[in-house]
Amino acid sequence: MRGISSARRPHLFSIIQAAGWPIWPLVACSILALALVIERFVSLKTIKIAPPQLLDEVLTITRTVVPTPDVVNQLAQNSALGEVLASGLRALNSHPRCSEDELRSTMESTGRLVAHRLEKYLNALATIASAAPLMGLFGTVVGMIEIFGSQSTPGGATGGNPAQLAHGISIALYNTAFGLIVAIPSLIFWRYFRARVDEYLLTLELASERLARHLNTLRKP
Secondary structure, three states: OHHHHHHHHHHHHHHHHHHOOOHHHHHHHHHHHHHHHHHHHHHOOHHHHOOOOHHHHHHHHOOOOOOOHHHHHHHHHHOHHHHHHHHHHHHHHHOOOOOHHHHHHHHHHHHHHHHHHHOOOHHHHHHHHHHHHHHHHHHHHHHHHHHHHHOEOOOOOEOOOHHHHHHHHHHHHHHHHHHHHHHHHHHHHHHHHHHHHHHHHHHHHHHHHHHHHHHHHHHOO
16 A cells, blocks of 8 residues: 555656746635635534524523523523524524614624624635636646747747656646636635525525514514
8 A cells, every 4th residue: 555655756846847936826725715614614504503403592581581691691602693692692692672773783793793604615615616717717828829939939930849848838738727627615614605605694594583573573462
């Protein structure tokens, strides 16, 4: 196994070498994209954003009394949904006579902050997905320049330098392929995380609406 892995490393490195210097920005983008994907997978877990039973537990607790500030603080630290719901309960603790519209406005403001957090790094991932093919195209252009340069000699005679021609073709093809290899997964994961964030935001919005109606109903004589 050690012999096989050591045989593969020079092969991969030789491909990067054959692709020339334009491939290094693409390598950096691929590493950054992988890091962003891993980070988003960890940060966008359901248990951290919208635990399934949390809203029902809050509704059950608030049927009899508004939770104390300590309980509200624990709720805010539970998850993103808990943070949004806690902001409404804090507003009610601070101003017991606040209207339903004021409760909704408070939770909406907190929801916007949470939405900004959930969308973190998505723009960077989308930028990589858009820029990687252009970087590959740039490498292709560099390779074409190498190819055209190999077709002429310093004296002006048309000849051909086979080694330089092969190097130019390698640069063109490897950069084009690597640009697509980086861009396609980045685009797929960006769309996946974008849909996941939108789903979470809808869940937070519906939960805050339900809590606002619940609290307003309890205060009616």
